[in-house]
């Protein structure tokens with residue numbers, strides 16, 4: 402099969418995890434880039450990556466690269482691409498453009514010019530031209546211009562891969578699925594000790610944890626991927642990839658407990674759990690964090706406490722002090738990972754983080770902090786403030802393949 406240069410996109414801070422996931426699948430010539438990983442692979446690898454990689458938002462296959470300094474060179478180079486290899490005459494397409502540090506600056510105009518170039522390519526061949534349709538799109542085209550180098554690629558995913566297909570309901574501020582999956586892998590959890598999300602909201606983190614531990618593919622619940630409309634799509638290869646991956650599904654060996662103080666959140670989480678068929682695997686409880694007790698001596702907590710405009714600074718400080726107190730009181734022997742954009746408030750937890758990753762939660766910068774709760778933690782004065790130093794990310798250690 403033909404090999405292509407591809408780019409998998411992700412969120413800030415998850416590049417190492419994504420690199421590791423792609424390497425495990427057999428991607429070649431991997432190179433970390435900002436919010437993504439470049440690699441070489443054939444269509445089979447692209448299909449696999451869409452189905453299995455948990456920390457990719459989309460996977461692009463490059464079809465042309467050229468220098469572009471003005472609209473004329475853009476038009477001519479796009480027109481030159483052998484579009485009949487990628488687009489049936491009756492197919493619909495959409496173009497997304499992003500531009501960084503280049504002479505051309507107007508992405509809407511570049512999109513328009515590229516659309517004209519594609520139409521003229523078909524006109525010159527006296528063929529019916531494919532049409533643009535944003536609602537019912539067959540082929541997703543991406544134009545990326547950076548420092549005057551234009552990369553034209555086909556987006557193999559279409560709808561972002563964080564849309565896993567299991568979330569049918571959402572409460573306030575649900576965490577992105579790709580971010581949740583990345584956090585789980587950054588934490589180093591292997592599905593071998595009990596897992597808790599005591600502020601589970603819609604249930605994203607525990608669902609991603611169960612999928613990870615049970616080897617449920619990231620795309621298991623998703624109905625479609627853009628590559629299924631490609632001209633060189635091979636259904637036999639795709640069905641084989643799915644069948645082989647689905648055969649590896651396994652049972653949970655530990656407890657996964659999701660809880661929240663809000664009745665509404667618990668109901669929403671239950672809907673999602675049921676939709677994913679995980680309601681018998683994940684234990685869902687309506688309770689306040691201070692009432693939740695560990696089931697065993699060792700375990701891990703991963704959660705994102707409330708944040709945002711609705712909470713006053715006083716509330717936020719109170720929430721973080723309370724989290725620290727509960728951890729020290731009830732969770733000895735456990736590791737607690739917290740993602741927070743309330744960088745100042747996090748120090749009110751009153752514990753030193755043993756690890757720290759810099760991530761982004763939506764548009765906000767976030768810290769993903771690990772607190773080791775051991776016997777001595779109890780003695781730390783309740784509410785004592787520790788300084789969170791500005792440190793670089795800790796290196797991600799590759800997940801051992803079983």
Ligand SMILES: C[S@@+](CC[C@H](N)C(=O)[O-])C[C@H]1O[C@@H](n2cnc3c(N)ncnc32)[C@H](O)[C@@H]1O
Nearest residue numbers: 575576600601602603605661662663689690707
């Ligand atoms: C930012 S949301 C979590 C979103 C969640 N990760 C998701 O993907 O939907 C924070 C959640 O913490 C819950 N919460 C806040 N304080 C709590 C407490 N003391 N005990 C239990 N749940 C709490 C809220 O009800 C809310 O659902």
